[in-house]
Each structure stands twice: as C-alpha cells, then as structure tokens.
Amino acid sequence: MARHLAAVLLLCLLASAASAEEEGPRGRKLLVLLDDLAVRSSHSAFFGSLQARGFDLDFRLADDPKLSLHRYGQYLYDWPRALRPLHDPLWWISGPERSAGICRCGHDMILAADSSASDLIRGIATECGVDFDEANAMVIDHINYAVTDVDGDHTLIAGDDLIQSDVILGSKKIEAPVLFRGIGHAANPSNSLVLKVLSASPSAYSANPKTKLASPPSLTGSAISLVSVMQARNNARVLISGSLDMFSNRFLKSGVQKAGSKTRHERAGNEQFVTETSKWVFHERGHLKAVNVKHHKVGETNEPGMYRINDDLEYSVNIYEWSGTSWKPYVADDVQLQFYMMSPYVLKTLSTDKKGLYSTSFKVPDVYGVFQFKVEYQRLGYTGLSFTKQIPVRPYRHNEYERFITSAYPYYAASFSTMGAFFIFSFVYLYHK
Incomplete structure (x- = not known):
C-alpha cells in the first residue's frame, strides 16, 4: 500500500487558513510524503520553489513508523487538537471520514495521483468532489498530444485549456502548453466548490492504453479534468492532479511542441503552472x-x-x-x-x-x-x-412622536367636527322647542 499511497500524496497539512490572517502563510511547516526519497531529487525544482517562498518542508516516507503529528504535547504541522494519534502512521487518512477532516479543520493539501491510485486515494478524492477513472486508465489524445522523438501512445498530453482566473493562475498568462501524463478525473457537477483548472481537449478520452477498447470510454472530451481545485466552505484549499510527473524536474524543464503546431516552446508551462497554483492552494494569493x-x-x-x-x-x-x-x-x-x-x-x-x-x-x-x-x-x-x-x-417612544402628524390631519378634523356638531346639537335641543 505504501508505494502508491505515498506516490500520490505529495504535500499536505499546511497551517490552517485562520492562522494566516495575522502573519500570512510564510514560515509554516509542510509535510511531504514520499514513497521513495529519490522523488525528493526528481522533484527538487518544485520543492525548492516552496522553500524559496518560506516554507519549511518535512520529507517523510509514508510507511515511516515514527511518523507522528504531535510531540511533547505540542501538535506538529498546526494539526487541530480535536484529533488524536493512533498506531497507524497514516491514521489521519485511513478512511474517507478522516480524510475529509483535513479540509474540515482548515488545512490545505496538494494531492497528485497516477494511473494505479489506490482505493484510499480515490476515497480522499471523492470526499473532495472528484472521481478518478478506473484503475490503469490514462488520458489519451491523438490530436492534442506533445510531439516527442519516440512515436508513443499519445498519453503525453499538451494541455492548454486553462481556467480564466488571474487569482488562481496569476496575472501573467501561461503561453506554453502544460505537459500531463496520468489519470483523468471527473468533477462532481453537484459540487459547486470544485473548479476545473486544466481540462482535456474535446478529442481526448480516458482508457487503458495497453488494452483494446471493448466499450466506449466513460470519460471523454472536455468532461475530463486533468487538474482540479476545491475550496471548502471554511476556506481550506485542495489541489488534485492526475499526474505526479507534472511536478517533476523533467516536465518542468523540458521543451514542448503541440501536435499540429509549428511553434516549439523552450520550456513547457509546467513550472509556471505548478508554481502559481501552489501559491493559490497555500493562501499566498486570493486570501x-x-x-x-x-x-x-x-x-x-x-x-x-x-x-x-x-x-x-x-x-x-x-x-x-x-x-x-x-x-x-x-x-x-x-x-x-x-x-x-x-x-x-x-x-x-x-x-x-x-x-x-x-x-x-x-x-x-x-x-x-x-x-x-x-x-x-x-x-x-x-x-x-x-x-x-x-x-x-x-420603535418610537411615546414622547418621541411629533405633536401633530400631517398625515393625521383628517382625523383631527373629524374629531373636532364631531365635538362641534355635538355642542350645536346640545344647544339646540336644550334651548329650542
């Protein structure tokens, strides 16, 4: 379980959004779970950008028996005191209800999956409002793929269907396509908190590239989300990506040319994309x-x-x-x-x-x-x-009303005319036969 569990859970347990209101998000501790410490080197550019922005990264293996969230009565990673540690080092994501607790307690998370994502990871993603495709499925696009020296299976996607939001992606436009290789997911249409940040093209579909299609794929076209974000009602933020390679040094530093285009970009848009989206997830922007x-x-x-x-x-x-x-x-x-x-x-x-x-x-x-x-x-x-x-x-007190109210003049006139008529009637009745 540790292999795929750690491979997909990239970053999590940032300080809660409430703590950022006075000091901002800088200087807070971030837990990074890895399946192999080699990932620390293969994704060093992304980790380095986080450290340059003032985050203190704590790299751990997912199956580390010493992994703990508190020490000497003090909770690490600003984890809420309402939860208690169990013997399982991954107790805090050992079920959908507890995984949802990450967001309920105001913590932020980046979750990157691959085509072999475990049921546990799928449960966490479902709690966040997205559903990954079936196991071993990958996003395939025979039109909008990235040109490579090797004629591949067109699973290396050059995505450019980005959300139009400066607060999420920054004010500087991402010119180059974003390289993506991994599993697609669908956003729950009934969940208004989920936004598709990077969508697949209309020609894409999700299937196992190593097998023949026996039936039409369940996910096709722009309904496939490659990267989604979710902001909970307590302002906790989550980024869900179907590609762990998207954050790697190889994708961040490689060039890209989209099929059918004569323009080749010296750098893919991955570096700008993951940097800007991570700024949003960790409340460095839009807070x-x-x-x-x-x-x-x-x-x-x-x-x-x-x-x-x-x-x-x-x-x-x-x-x-x-x-x-x-x-x-x-x-x-x-x-x-x-x-x-x-x-x-x-x-x-x-x-x-x-x-x-x-x-x-x-x-x-x-x-x-x-x-x-x-x-x-x-x-x-x-x-x-x-x-x-x-x-x-x-309302007005009894002594705060005006002595004479203009709108009541007809009633005043009716009262005085009644009194005058009674006086005349009495005088006539008493003194005249």
Whole structure:
C-alpha cells in the first residue's frame, strides 16, 4: 500500500487558513510524503520553489513508523487538537471520514495521483468532489498530444485549456502548453466548490492504453479534468492532479511542441503552472481578511447599543488581501451589505476608497426587531468572507412622536367636527322647542 499511497500524496497539512490572517502563510511547516526519497531529487525544482517562498518542508516516507503529528504535547504541522494519534502512521487518512477532516479543520493539501491510485486515494478524492477513472486508465489524445522523438501512445498530453482566473493562475498568462501524463478525473457537477483548472481537449478520452477498447470510454472530451481545485466552505484549499510527473524536474524543464503546431516552446508551462497554483492552494494569493467592522449613527462615532426606526446610520469595514509578503488593500466593486431580519430589508453595495475601506449609509427601515449587519462575499478564487453583527431596532417612544402628524390631519378634523356638531346639537335641543 505504501508505494502508491505515498506516490500520490505529495504535500499536505499546511497551517490552517485562520492562522494566516495575522502573519500570512510564510514560515509554516509542510509535510511531504514520499514513497521513495529519490522523488525528493526528481522533484527538487518544485520543492525548492516552496522553500524559496518560506516554507519549511518535512520529507517523510509514508510507511515511516515514527511518523507522528504531535510531540511533547505540542501538535506538529498546526494539526487541530480535536484529533488524536493512533498506531497507524497514516491514521489521519485511513478512511474517507478522516480524510475529509483535513479540509474540515482548515488545512490545505496538494494531492497528485497516477494511473494505479489506490482505493484510499480515490476515497480522499471523492470526499473532495472528484472521481478518478478506473484503475490503469490514462488520458489519451491523438490530436492534442506533445510531439516527442519516440512515436508513443499519445498519453503525453499538451494541455492548454486553462481556467480564466488571474487569482488562481496569476496575472501573467501561461503561453506554453502544460505537459500531463496520468489519470483523468471527473468533477462532481453537484459540487459547486470544485473548479476545473486544466481540462482535456474535446478529442481526448480516458482508457487503458495497453488494452483494446471493448466499450466506449466513460470519460471523454472536455468532461475530463486533468487538474482540479476545491475550496471548502471554511476556506481550506485542495489541489488534485492526475499526474505526479507534472511536478517533476523533467516536465518542468523540458521543451514542448503541440501536435499540429509549428511553434516549439523552450520550456513547457509546467513550472509556471505548478508554481502559481501552489501559491493559490497555500493562501499566498486570493486570501482575504476583514477587520474594523464599524457602524454608528450619522454624525456620531460611537457604536450604539440599539437603533431607532428611521435612524440614519453608517457602516464600514476594512478588507485586505494577502499579496505573498504583506497585506494590501483589496479593491472590488461587488461587496454588498445586508440589513437582515428573516430576509434582507436593506441591500447596499459598499463603496470603496481603494485603500481597503468599504462603507455605505442608509436609513433604518420602519420595522422594529432584531436585525443583523450581514456581509457574505463569495468570488471565484478568493476566500469567502462571512461576518455579521446583531443589533436591535426599537420603535418610537411615546414622547418621541411629533405633536401633530400631517398625515393625521383628517382625523383631527373629524374629531373636532364631531365635538362641534355635538355642542350645536346640545344647544339646540336644550334651548329650542
């Protein structure tokens, strides 16, 4: 089991996203599981890029009996205290429920598989919202393959169908195709948290290249995902790749020429691709935080304990994005505030000064009860923001109403006319026959 289990579990157990909110992701410890320490050399360029970005890598063999997640009462790799170690060195991924716990506890993970992925790895991938194809299957493309000196079976794919997202792949466009050799997977269509980062071309299909096709392949065309990412609702991030070779020095440094194209690139897009996606997975990009949530009446600065109906109030919050080295102001025009009680009574788009401050003002609705200032911000590639503040809203007191209400003048007139008519009737009845 150790062979394929370790071969596919490349990097995991990064510090939780919550710990990055104050210090950022630099300087945290990363566990790297290997089936053979030779992988440390064959993938040294990728590991070196992580170390250059400030990560402390701990290389371990998957079958290491001394592998532990805590020492002297202190948990390593920022693993949550809610879990306890067992005798199995891989206890934390010994079942689908525990594998899902990696994400539930806010930890990030890169998982790279091959065509012989074990049931355990498939279970972990399924918990993350993707399903690998059957054993020994590989992605084959007879049109969009990479040209090599040896006439192969067209399993070396030159992929260029990338997700259009600067926050995931960086602002610099990946010009060269990405080399891929491995197993394909399908993203669960009912899981909105999974995104296909690198998709196969319409001419691709998934099958065992060493056997003849007895029936149509189950995975074909653009439905095949080569690399997918998942961001859980607690902002834990996972990258799932069907190719371990994609991260190797050979693929990172080799040239590439796509079949049917006369252009040959001196370097494949792998180095840029794995670097940029790993930055996203480990919250070096697309990580947001909200601070200094404030609200008060217009013209005041102190936050009141409650509001009165029809009060004019102001709301503000500071939102910052981690740039890889420091927190920078986040600039967007789609952050919205809800003034909420059972349903939104007020929905306002927050305006920004482009220095991180988002603010708005509005009038409290003419309804009293317990309201919430509610911000729920979800944007592709960014960590979700969800924060609320509860505040009661009261009606006017008896002595706060106006003495005479304009809209009540007809009722005033009706009352006085009734009294006048009664006086006239009484006078006539008493003093006239």
